[in-house]
Amino acid sequence: MLKIDNINTYYGNIHALQDVSLEINEGEIITLIGANGAGKSTTLMSVSGVVPVRSGSIRFQGEEISGMDPDQVVTRGLVQVPEGRRIFPQLTVRENLDMGAFLRRDKAEIAKDLEYVYELFPRLADRRNQAGGTLSGGEQQMLAISRALMARPKLLLLDEPSLGLAPLLVQQIFEIITRINTEGGVSIFLVEQNAHMALKVAHRGYVLETGNVTLSDTAANLAADEDVKKAYLGL
Known part of the structure; x- marks a missing residue:
């Protein structure tokens, strides 16, 4: 579904990603783990x-997308939930969700998707007329994910969805991520500092160290790897 082949990304003279290659098959949850500053978010932003x-090269469903503008990438079904949520704080919950469907014209299907995200996150339904900036951190993360779902993604890019959330909310967010994948049939590319939870829900994973992919395997094998345990799982 997504094939990244030897991409190199720079910030000025800083070589952030060095010949990074990975792939995601349809229906998979793939996670990218690594320390802060390893280049995880840069990988997602390069894709989008x-x-x-x-x-x-970055190919999505066989089409080269590197060099495309972000709006062109979104129209092809590849949608990112950025780190830090980045909702529209002055807009209501409902208006934020409408922005997620901005490029769509299928009103009946948009209405169905709106009901779907309200079913996923009942709190958003209760707060649909409330300004996004007044929501709690957990509610804002729910809104950011829901806004992306309103674009009806084929591949969802999630950047640190558990960042700053209480443990109970982290568990809830990851349960929803699994539901989006299994019930909604959405493939997911997950960047997550909480490597334990990421490897728990993912099918496969990659380890990124200072801009280089150093390891790739099934999520179960990565979770059992001694070096991964020491570096990322606190074991």
């Missing part, structure tokens, strides 16, 4: 077109 790659 926010940060242009200098060389290498």
Whole structure:
């Protein structure tokens, strides 16, 4: 579904991603784990077109998308939930969700998707007329995920969805991520500092260290790997 082949991304003279390659098959949850500053968010932003790659290839469903603007990437069904949520704080919950469907014209299907996200996150239904900026951190994360779902993604890019959330909310968010994948049939590319939870829900994973992919395997094998345990699982 997504094939990243030897991409190199720079911030000025800083070589952030160095020949990074990975792939995601349809229906998979793939996680990318690594320390802060390893280049995880840069990988997602390179895929979504926010940060242009200098060389290498990114193909989505067989089509080359490197060099495309972010809005062109979104129209193809590849949607990112950014780190830090980045909702529209002055808009209501409902208006934020409408923004997620901005490029769509199928009103009947948009209405169905709206009901679907309200069913996933009943709190948002209760707060549909409340300004996004007045929501709690957990509710804002729910809104950010729901806004992305309103674009009806084929592949959902999730950047640190558990960041700053209480443990109970972290558990809830990861349960929803699994539901989106199994019930909704959405493939997921997950960047997550909480490696334990990420490997628990993912099918496969990659380890990124200072801009290089150093390890890839099934999530179960990565969770059992001694080096991964020491570096990322606190064991």
